[in-house]
Amino acid sequence: MKKHIPNFITLLNLLSGCIAILFAVKGNLVMAAVFVAAGIFFDFFDGLAARSLNVKSDVGLQLDSLADVVTSGVVPGIVMYQLMSRALLNSGETGRDWTFSGMEFPFEPVALIGLFITLASALRLAKFNVDDRQTDSFIGLPTPANTLLILSLPLILTFQPSPWISALVLNIWVLMGLTVLSCYLLNAELPLFALKFSDWAFAKNKMRYFFLIACLVLIILLKFLAIPAIILLYVLLSVFQNRSRV
Template identity: 40%
Template structure:
């Protein structure tokens, strides 16, 4: 039982590794339009990668919960959790954004002039995620609340993008096919992960309503948003999380 939380953490890492394989092996084929050949990527494996990030998020939530319930928290478990998170919620989202940028550039008339330098900004996400996680392990201020947006929130947000594009709720796919929108999203996510902004921790440590109402409000908003917004509920709740963290003093959210 002492290794149960570590097993869940390794399950998180396993999901992240499989998600990377899905993204890397998304099959490509050549299609011809108006006499011009284009390389088309089959998006289905990327959707599976998104689902695996969600599963990794569930495992990441329960590994800490189990460790606290069983009283088996350890420095090794903390380090292992960060190593798993940097893959599942850093590398995988970076690769998803890389694919989305590549797809967006495919819509441009100068698509054949695009180099990997145009797509490289997507890989800043895993870099900033690694920095954020390393700082978290050393920062004693983050025992009761976070400083900067936690990497699982970023990972789950980015994982929703391919699914939003698939179902195209509220025509949001149009925005996710715009290279400048994607660049802005990348810049904002990188900034929010390392910003000196106190963010609400979603860990329930007591039954005190005065302390837990921001967490409960986020849960209610999420449950209300899912049947209305579907996969677009992910960016909606992400924005609510950031805004609520800005307006609620950290002590009340701890």
């Protein structure tokens, strides 16, 4: 019975992602973020449960990636599409839907660039499954971290609105640049430290402890604005750590 517990938790991740898609398609990006957060929570605990119960399996590994493709791949792609559509609406660049052979496609062609995040996430997850270098660290930005970065944008717009934030976040060029950066970081040959503690010794985990304390301080000070800052800090600390080892 216990061997099914991690897979059940993984399926809760997948269910959360499916519900998030429904909200994202309807334009409710805040609720989409809520269910993505739930999915990432389950994603963390399915692996923890598998290790604790010693029931890790190949099926569980594949199921975990399939769930992540939905929660941390499809959802951020749709959210970016919605943000780009809003940016185009604000700039007056709307109404350019496709018509092909008499059939209308009610999509903003430019905004479909946001779905590249979904493609890059799927590629990153497929590479992760066959890459034996990523046992205690990551190569490229993990999909949950990238998803939190993208989903932070509608949360910032909703709960920390200001003219300059709205102008920045709903700028089509900023969103396109962020999409390109996101796709690159997901699949870059960039070693990033993992937040997995093999023990609690400070000397061995000082980078992790510093990062967690910095995250707490940033969240207290910046609230949702802290999320992009935390992702940037994560990448910069990983680069610094790699250079110090050379």
